[in-house]
Amino acid sequence: MSHPSSDSHHDDDFLEDGIPHVSVKEYVTGFVLSVILTAIPFWLVMGKVLPTPTITTLVILAFAMVQVVVHMVYFLHMNPKSEGGWNLFALIFTAVLLVIVLIGTLWVMHNMNTNMMPGSHDMHQMQEAAQSLP
Numbered sequence: 001m002s003h004p005s006s007d008s009h010h011d012d013d014f015l016e017d018g019i020p021h022v023s024v025k026e027y028v029t030g031f032v033l034s035v036i037l038t039a040i041p042f043w044l045v046m047g048k049v050l051p052t053p054t055i056t057t058l059v060i061l062a063f064a065m066v067q068v069v070v071h072m073v074y075f076l077h078m079n080p081k082s083e084g085g086w087n088l089f090a091l092i093f094t095a096v097l098l099v100i101v102l103i104g105t106l107w108v109m110h111n112m113n114t115n116m117m118p119g120s121h122d123m124h125q126m127q128e129a130a131q132s133l134p
Contacts, residue, residue: 033067041064
Protein backbone atom coordinates (compact mmCIF):
# COMPACT_ATOMS: atom_id res chain seq x y z
CA MET A 1 0.00 0.00 0.00
CA SER A 2 1.57 3.24 -1.09
CA HIS A 3 0.96 6.59 0.52
CA PRO A 4 0.88 9.67 -1.66
CA SER A 5 3.93 11.80 -1.16
CA SER A 6 4.06 15.57 -1.37
CA ASP A 7 5.01 15.47 -5.07
CA SER A 8 2.70 12.66 -6.20
CA HIS A 9 -0.33 14.76 -7.13
CA HIS A 10 -1.84 15.37 -10.53
CA ASP A 11 -1.41 18.57 -12.47
CA ASP A 12 -4.81 19.75 -11.24
CA ASP A 13 -3.63 19.70 -7.58
CA PHE A 14 -5.65 16.64 -6.55
CA LEU A 15 -4.25 13.57 -4.87
CA GLU A 16 -4.99 10.08 -6.23
CA ASP A 17 -8.03 9.62 -4.00
CA GLY A 18 -9.68 12.89 -5.15
CA ILE A 19 -8.75 14.93 -2.10
CA PRO A 20 -7.41 18.38 -3.04
CA HIS A 21 -3.76 19.10 -2.28
CA VAL A 22 -3.85 22.10 0.06
CA SER A 23 -1.03 23.92 1.78
CA VAL A 24 -0.97 25.82 5.05
CA LYS A 25 -0.24 28.96 3.02
CA GLU A 26 -3.66 28.66 1.34
CA TYR A 27 -5.43 28.31 4.69
CA VAL A 28 -3.55 31.32 6.10
CA THR A 29 -4.39 33.37 3.00
CA GLY A 30 -8.07 32.46 3.37
CA PHE A 31 -8.01 33.33 7.06
CA VAL A 32 -6.36 36.72 6.48
CA LEU A 33 -8.81 37.57 3.70
CA SER A 34 -11.73 36.55 5.95
CA VAL A 35 -10.51 38.75 8.77
CA ILE A 36 -10.05 41.73 6.42
CA LEU A 37 -13.47 41.16 4.83
CA THR A 38 -15.02 41.14 8.31
CA ALA A 39 -13.07 44.08 9.76
CA ILE A 40 -13.79 46.53 6.92
CA PRO A 41 -17.62 46.28 7.14
CA PHE A 42 -17.38 46.46 10.94
CA TRP A 43 -15.36 49.67 10.64
CA LEU A 44 -17.82 51.06 8.06
CA VAL A 45 -20.74 50.56 10.44
CA MET A 46 -19.06 51.58 13.70
CA GLY A 47 -17.37 54.65 12.17
CA LYS A 48 -20.45 55.70 10.19
CA VAL A 49 -18.12 56.24 7.24
CA LEU A 50 -20.71 56.10 4.45
CA PRO A 51 -23.36 58.83 4.07
CA THR A 52 -26.56 56.73 4.15
CA PRO A 53 -27.63 53.45 5.72
CA THR A 54 -28.71 52.18 2.29
CA ILE A 55 -25.23 52.59 0.83
CA THR A 56 -23.72 51.01 3.94
CA THR A 57 -26.05 48.03 3.59
CA LEU A 58 -25.19 47.55 -0.08
CA VAL A 59 -21.45 47.75 0.62
CA ILE A 60 -21.76 45.23 3.47
CA LEU A 61 -23.71 42.86 1.21
CA ALA A 62 -20.98 43.15 -1.42
CA PHE A 63 -18.33 42.31 1.18
CA ALA A 64 -20.45 39.36 2.34
CA MET A 65 -20.65 37.98 -1.20
CA VAL A 66 -16.89 38.28 -1.62
CA GLN A 67 -16.38 36.56 1.72
CA VAL A 68 -18.61 33.66 0.68
CA VAL A 69 -16.43 33.19 -2.41
CA VAL A 70 -13.26 33.34 -0.28
CA HIS A 71 -14.64 30.65 2.04
CA MET A 72 -15.66 28.43 -0.87
CA VAL A 73 -12.28 28.69 -2.58
CA TYR A 74 -9.88 28.62 0.39
CA PHE A 75 -11.74 26.46 2.94
CA LEU A 76 -14.20 24.31 0.95
CA HIS A 77 -11.77 24.00 -2.00
CA MET A 78 -14.56 24.42 -4.54
CA ASN A 79 -13.44 25.11 -8.07
CA PRO A 80 -14.49 23.97 -11.56
CA LYS A 81 -12.08 20.99 -11.35
CA SER A 82 -13.22 19.54 -8.01
CA GLU A 83 -15.49 16.49 -8.18
CA GLY A 84 -15.58 16.72 -11.96
CA GLY A 85 -17.31 20.11 -11.84
CA TRP A 86 -20.31 18.84 -9.86
CA ASN A 87 -19.51 20.98 -6.82
CA LEU A 88 -19.65 24.12 -8.93
CA PHE A 89 -22.84 22.97 -10.67
CA ALA A 90 -24.50 22.23 -7.30
CA LEU A 91 -23.41 25.63 -6.00
CA ILE A 92 -24.88 27.45 -9.01
CA PHE A 93 -28.13 25.48 -8.73
CA THR A 94 -28.37 26.28 -5.01
CA ALA A 95 -27.69 29.97 -5.64
CA VAL A 96 -30.42 30.13 -8.31
CA LEU A 97 -32.93 28.44 -6.00
CA LEU A 98 -31.95 30.75 -3.14
CA VAL A 99 -32.46 33.84 -5.32
CA ILE A 100 -35.86 32.55 -6.50
CA VAL A 101 -36.99 31.83 -2.92
CA LEU A 102 -35.76 35.18 -1.57
CA ILE A 103 -37.24 37.26 -4.39
CA GLY A 104 -40.50 35.32 -4.21
CA THR A 105 -40.71 35.78 -0.46
CA LEU A 106 -40.03 39.52 -0.68
CA TRP A 107 -42.59 39.85 -3.49
CA VAL A 108 -45.29 38.01 -1.53
CA MET A 109 -44.57 39.96 1.67
CA HIS A 110 -44.65 43.29 -0.19
CA ASN A 111 -47.96 42.44 -1.88
CA MET A 112 -49.49 41.27 1.39
CA ASN A 113 -48.36 44.46 3.11
CA THR A 114 -49.69 46.63 0.27
CA ASN A 115 -53.01 44.86 -0.24
CA MET A 116 -53.99 43.73 3.25
CA MET A 117 -52.68 46.27 5.72
CA PRO A 118 -54.65 49.53 5.86
CA GLY A 119 -52.51 52.63 5.61
CA SER A 120 -52.84 55.63 7.92
CA HIS A 121 -55.04 57.39 5.33
CA ASP A 122 -57.31 54.34 5.13
CA MET A 123 -57.51 54.12 8.91
CA HIS A 124 -58.53 57.77 9.12
CA GLN A 125 -61.32 57.20 6.56
CA MET A 126 -62.54 54.11 8.45
CA GLN A 127 -62.64 56.06 11.72
CA GLU A 128 -64.63 58.88 10.10
CA ALA A 129 -67.05 56.38 8.56
CA ALA A 130 -67.48 54.63 11.92
CA GLN A 131 -68.18 57.94 13.70
CA SER A 132 -70.78 59.01 11.12
CA LEU A 133 -72.86 55.87 11.73
CA PRO A 134 -75.84 56.36 14.06
